Amino acid sequence: MATMAATANKRRCRGRQGGAPRASRVWLWSACLALGHAPSSHAIDWRFEPTLTTAATYTDNANQSATDPDNALILSGTPGFTLRSEGSRRVQASLHYGATAVMRFGDDESDDLYHNLNAVGKAELVEDFLFVDGTARVSQELISLLGSPADAEVNDANRATVGAYSISPYVQKRLGTWAYAQARYTKSGAMFENDVAADSNSNAFKASLSSGTRFDDLSWSLDYSIRETDYRDSADTTFERTSATLGYALSRKFRVFGTVGEDSNEYLSATDTDGSFYRVGFGWAPTRRTSFEASAGESYFGPTFGLSASHRTRDTRWDLRYSEDVSDISRMVTDYSNLQAVNASCPAGTVLPETPNLLDLINARCDLDLFFGSSLANNVFIAKQLTAGVSWDVGLRTTMSVRLSDLTREFQTTTQGEDRVQSVSGLVNYRLSPRTSANGGLSFIRNSLDSTATGGAAREDDIMSFDLGLNHRFTEQFNGALTYRHIERDSNAASADYEENRITASVTMRF
Template identity: 55%
Template sequence: MAMACAMPAYALDWRLERSVGASATLTDNANQSATDPENALILSVMPSFILRAEDSRRVQATLQYGLRGVARFGENQSTDLYHNLNAIGKAELIDDFLFVDGSARISQELISLLGSPADAEINDSNRATVGTYSISPHIQQRLGTFARAQARYTHSGAIFGSNVASNAVSNGFNASLNSGTRFTDLSWGLNYSIRDVTNRDRNVSDSTFERATASAGYALNRKFRVFGTVGQEWNDYLSATDTDGASWSAGAGWSPSRRTSLEASVGERFFGNTYSATARHRTRATNWNLSYAEDISDISRFLGTTGTVYDYLCLMDGELKLFDDWPFSFPPAPTNCVSFGGKPGLLFDLRNGVFISKTLRAGVSWGKGKLNYSLNAFDIRRDYQLLDSEDRSRGVTGAVNYRFAPKTNIIGSVRLARNEVPVALSGTTDREDDLVTLSLGVNHQFASDLSGALTFRHTQRDSNVADADFEENRLTASGNMRF
């Protein structure tokens, strides 16, 4: 919609990158079963393209799409088609006044922590196709040097395949007034937001989230600042505890250089004490990052920012580039990319209600000569307000890439994860699963537009529940061609 409005007024240059990938996988446990493992040969092909708007100050747009066809041969033969889409765009329709943002995503997400963790290509028994979308027109106005005002409306939603969850539609409004350039050391802001969520399943209650806050900050010097907020919120959703209340937070930020920044805060909301932190540090050879956030959420909002993501190392313009948290099962560049893991998204049963999400992520990547390393950790907790119960996923992934030859890379990775699901969510018993994934692969660029890879992967789950353990060994040969 943003591009349609803007294109008549502004000429856009588009860059189209097309590619096709194919793979063949042999596995000794396609259904990842403890008692009935099945051998299978899985063939897939995926044409894809990336379309980008270039050389436009007023319009930025990127659309990435792939259609994967899968054929499985074994005890359970089947064929499937899977869509993958990631689109984002923004446009300035009236100079420095009227803007519009939009996004959309289609992916195959994990349904339950208790089922098979395999990708949909291998085994889709625990995967569902999910679509999320958002369109957000907004206006902003400068009130001289005194303040900046903004008003934004956002319409968004989540659509679930195979009826695994209720489709949800959200309408939200946000208005803010923030300090202008007249204020240097002192900053201040006023903010109001309201979001109404309608669930299409009549057995799932609707919800409303409303909040008003005032904030202030002060720079003690060029490197150190302090800030705080106070506010009130009024929420309406099914919960075992009170959903309204006052809120406050206080924190500090430190930026000793352009390469280093640290910010942390502590506060209180109606659901208890809250904490947040972000940190970044960059050197010539390393890149460090850390983030922690707590917020009230539901599935329509959570999926807008959290879904299955993949990690790739790609050789681009003669240099290795790390793509972590890539939202596609196909690589970011048409040639010479190797996948070494990622983090699965997770669908939440709306009948469990609204939850408080507590998300910690930390990582570091570094390289020297022919070797590149990365280490990423995560800890995600979801505290369901209706059930007064919490599930948890945590783990760490390490990967190393060795440039064996100018056009050949060897990559290895290990991922350790633990999932904890209480009896209130599992329905049977408190469950703990430990998952280990090991992979080793070699990638070779045969030509400027053609690359291939051979990858071995071992997956093992140890559980405190009978018949939930399994082991799987998988060998995959893949190729990708740009045209």
């Protein structure tokens, strides 16, 4: 591990046009641009930490087959590094990169190399006025709900490398005590391996003007947004929205609000793509640890509902969220504003803030699993998403959590139909000693696709998995883990059922 100090007049960014993923190069140059414009008197410390992870996996069904399972031994090595800023309020950045080399031995011998990148950065270029955010991601994502759900290292037949980036400068300003103004521009893009979906480039602009501190019980805001996406060899899309919101606090604990607006969208659809909308709702916060908000309304695609709630006690943390809105693939791969939609798998014993942001997850080396659904096509859909969870501390040694999610996507063309993914999972971690912990997990996922989405008969798959693991920290820089996993899929499609047993031993070294 190395720590480097830099001041603005010493910062230099060099790069080469080699084999680095395009998304990572865009983010790095964006970060360099942001840091190069930071105030000259502001010092930044950088921590660079190289890592090396090696793993050996044995599976009795590497191809997830119902009739002809293949035994396989899979060896992998992942050299990588983490680079993050420290000690700076005005510049915060973290980048974690790894290149995984895989060798498979068995009935189907093969080898592969995968790149993985998670990066996020934000900088305050002009104090309390000009800011810039940037993100980048390279990962191997699920192509279809109908294929193998295995990780790419085990079986990459249903995985594709996806790269995404965004760079977003914005300004915000308090207009005395009357109002608060913000304007943001975002440039983003997504790239897909082997043309499994159309590459896209998006330009988005948002502006808002909201009530300032002079308004006590009354609150208001005016909002405008537009997002245009150009797809390679496919129809482009435009999402434009104008709205006004008015709220009033009936008491210190209870408030009401209403929103009216207009959608002016353009995309290939079997129904109308624009029209007026409204929603009304209320918020209730009986204590500092409890909050609840609910809303209902009407949009051009039908009735809409929203719900969010959170509650904390000394040992537990509860959250609930439900939303309905129009979206598409390019937005899902580049927009991390709703981390409730991202499944973050963090190392055992990881301690995160109560409401972690993307920077917190990357610093903790959490694996971020995005859901793309039945295909990686440039589909426009109405997303109806419910997420909920609870985590609690049981004594000094045990932590437990339960999470559930339910995502329905109603595609807006007559040929794409509807899919739904429902999941529930439970995790438990027990600290055997200061250096050793045991963990277990149980999850259930139901994938449902109608006949239009499958192009044939409706499909329903139930996937159950059980994990049991042991983690040991030999030294501060050397960790080891042993994990067993059992997976079953029960499907109404012929020859789609399978069982798999997998055991993995891994070690991670930090330098």
